[in-house]
Amino acid sequence: MRSSPADLVQPHRVHRTLYTDPDLFTDEMTRLFGGSWTFLAHESEVPRPNDYVRKRLGLRPVIVTRDRHGEIHALVNRCTHRGATVCRTDAGNAASFTCPYHGWTFANTGRLTGVPLPKAYGPGLDRGSLGLGRIRVESYRGFVFGTLNPDQAGLVDHLGPAAGVLDQWIDRAPGRTVHVRHGAHRMVYHGNWKLAYDNSADGYHPGFSHRSLLSMRQQRYGAGVDMQYVLADVDAGAQTVSDLGNGNTFLDQRGEIPEYWPQAAPSPGREAYEQQIRQKYGPDAGPFLEAAVGSGMNLNLFPNLLIIGNQIQVIEPLAIDRTQLTWYATSADGTPDEITAIRMRLQEDFPSFGEPDDLANFEECQTGLGVPEMEWVLTDRHLTTERETTGPDGVVTGPVSDELPIRAFWRRWVELMTADLKLAVS
């Protein structure tokens, strides 16, 4: 007898099969990735008219396009004739897509514009209804989200307090815009995708999971470099975690970072570029250098967008126990090229020396969660300590090792997995 999703999520613990049940995974890929706003792409990935990128919405192949008028579209990459994908490259510039199988052609707005040998369809070919499946899209400050839920409230309403946190992240850039066109580093782990979201606002793990990175920094650079504040009693420190609503969560390290540049991890080019920046930019140099360093913010937008430091990490589930994490590098508008050069090298730091240890732990979780006789995963840190506070905007905030964000994720998970959803392309 299969338990309902709600039975598997309790206030203080969740069931291991949430990470191991392939049927649940199949439902998640439609309900969570499409049932509400799901991150698809950043507008800077398609800067020019007729640019496109290939993405996924859950497991659905999708093309995100910018049409010749500049409007963004998200189209299901699936020919309406016999189901083949029509776009076979990851990025490019094209006003239309022609299916390699039978030559059906679609504009980059989705409209069906060409059918070879149409007489075989007689007079009844309704081209208007045979465009590529359209996904409802909205953008917030360059971040493109899509949903297949026609009843989903608008994006800004949905983001709620998370929009303000995203504003703070974007506005660190003097030009108040970030650019996502500096490549990506893709990592795969053999574990369920939710292990990554569990970790995304987990203030408990860094001192242990990232012990190797912290030891290396301590021994080579002494104290005070690159997040060594996680080695203390973190709940007595200045970091916090928050539930921003709708499964969106936030881990705020900024209270431990009085100044970004001096404590930044050493990276190739640091010395030469700092000197060059101070020589060239005078009083602007300080703020530029501050913007070069990771934000100290971990903002997580359910189900798949993790904003970490200065980077955008997208969770891409592949199978119940296989997940790809794509780390997109960013630059900040209104900062000189020297800052971009620093950012590129800095943004390789955590993916090299931090993330691999987390991924090893995720894989080992997947192994342990396969034991049928040990059913439960604890989610109860600070559930009873009464250390949470509620702000005027309704945001609940707790000490950084509070598993509040994990509990918030699961509440949203239950909501979407049990909702009466009628998903449809338009």
Place this chain on the structure above:
Amino acid sequence: MTLLSDASGPEPATPSTYVDDAFYQLLRDDLVEWNAPGAVPDDRQPLETFLLHEAWLLDQGRYEDWFGLLTDDCLYWVPASPDPGDPQTSVTIACDDRRRLGDRIGWLRTAKAWAQIPPSRTSHLLGAPVEVPTAVAGERKLRSSVIVHETRPGTPPRALAGWCGHVLRTDDGALRIVRKIVVLTDADHGHRNLSFLL
């Protein structure tokens, strides 16, 4: 490979000043030069001996000895795409100067890098190197095919293939690696646990 608890690295971290605009231009120039037709060099014997020795040290986990083959102005570069692009404006899998390579080796030696406990076992298979011309005085460029076969417990063995480029210089009478690039055929694909040295 011995796991120590010593994360201090093969040498202390010191200020690193050589990665600047001119250095990035050098890297862009490198990519142009790597693309030339190569020829098996007349003095292939000492060059191949050196490259095979480097591979041996990596495969034996002798990271400190490997570090000793590098120049003070060295670079270890693993692009995130088979078309490496411009490292000044794009992120990579690894783009380490000497100091960050020291960080990387220190990290591997902490006995707490969970991704490398136990350590990956590698076997580097190099194709015969060809030499491509270079405009940089004192440097020589050797390009070879490479397959790094890697095993870890609990996962099938894999072969990471591509080409590698070694920029060599003779310092104090000994061959040294100035810059090493490893361009994987699947550089832009998702990799599981690529935390070891290629």
